Amino acid sequence: MTRFEMRKKLRKACSKAKYIAVGAFSIRQGNPSHVAFSSFVKYSTMKVSALSLMGIAGVVVASPSHAAVVNGGFETGNFSGWTTTGNTSIQRLDFGSGPVERISQALLSTQGSTISGSGLETFLGLASGSLDGLGNGGATSGSAIKQTFNANAGDVLSFSWNFLTDEDSTLFNDFAFVTLSTLSELADTFSIYASSSSFPPFSTPFFQQTGFNTFSFTIPTSGTYTLGLGVTNENGPDADSGLLVDNVTLTPVPEPLTILGSLAAGGVGVTLRKKYKKQQ
Numbered sequence: 001m002t003r004f005e006m007r008k009k010l011r012k013a014c015s016k017a018k019y020i021a022v023g024a025f026s027i028r029q030g031n032p033s034h035v036a037f038s039s040f041v042k043y044s045t046m047k048v049s050a051l052s053l054m055g056i057a058g059v060v061v062a063s064p065s066h067a068a069v070v071n072g073g074f075e076t077g078n079f080s081g082w083t084t085t086g087n088t089s090i091q092r093l094d095f096g097s098g099p100v101e102r103i104s105q106a107l108l109s110t111q112g113s114t115i116s117g118s119g120l121e122t123f124l125g126l127a128s129g130s131l132d133g134l135g136n137g138g139a140t141s142g143s144a145i146k147q148t149f150n151a152n153a154g155d156v157l158s159f160s161w162n163f164l165t166d167e168d169s170t171l172f173n174d175f176a177f178v179t180l181s182t183l184s185e186l187a188d189t190f191s192i193y194a195s196s197s198s199f200p201p202f203s204t205p206f207f208q209q210t211g212f213n214t215f216s217f218t219i220p221t222s223g224t225y226t227l228g229l230g231v232t233n234e235n236g237p238d239a240d241s242g243l244l245v246d247n248v249t250l251t252p253v254p255e256p257l258t259i260l261g262s263l264a265a266g267g268v269g270v271t272l273r274k275k276y277k278k279q280q
Ligand SMILES: [Ca+2]
Pocket: 072, 073, 074, 075, 099, 100, 101, 102, 103, 104, 105, 246, 247
């Protein structure tokens, strides 16, 4: 076989991406064309493997992406990324409780708020009567924050919260709540409060606090979601209540395609290393 015929056969084999099958060529040891042929096989193998990796990378990059929660730890020192209503502020270590993440946290308070229960419902896109429907009585005045974000199914939205209150009577069942797909209560004046030994008495402007808890929610379907958090007086203003919030985080789960891509990339890498060893 002439060199011209050899190159022609090799080009044909390569164009069909059957570079491995090229090995079926009966090239005898000692044939002057063997070195050139081996170099071609090595080059082709690297080329196809590299193309395979590029293809896999393309699959991973092409998988859906989503934006993370903005300023979930309130470390900007303000409510950038959030929309607020009522009495909201950023608090630091000198507040007397928290933060659980770095140096800043959000405080929602009923103190001085003129936002009615229906006003909170409108702000959070809740149906009229939703807050009263939680069963604590009439929501009279409170405060809330919200943020809209994109998430994939399986992502986990979580945050830390601490309900604080000056209410010492069950006649005024102030409560804190979260809305994310559905509305649910976080705590009220019947909740179990942390003992004063856990927190220095009167270390915060509020008489009692539940201590920090973690709320966690697994996103059921990929899409756009709005997280809303609020606190409200019940049955009139009376004494005030507050809600500390920190470390709002959206934790993505690995995409199935990403997992597949990683496994495939690993497999190709192993194959490539084996081929190098064999060829060397
Ligand atoms: Ca923080």
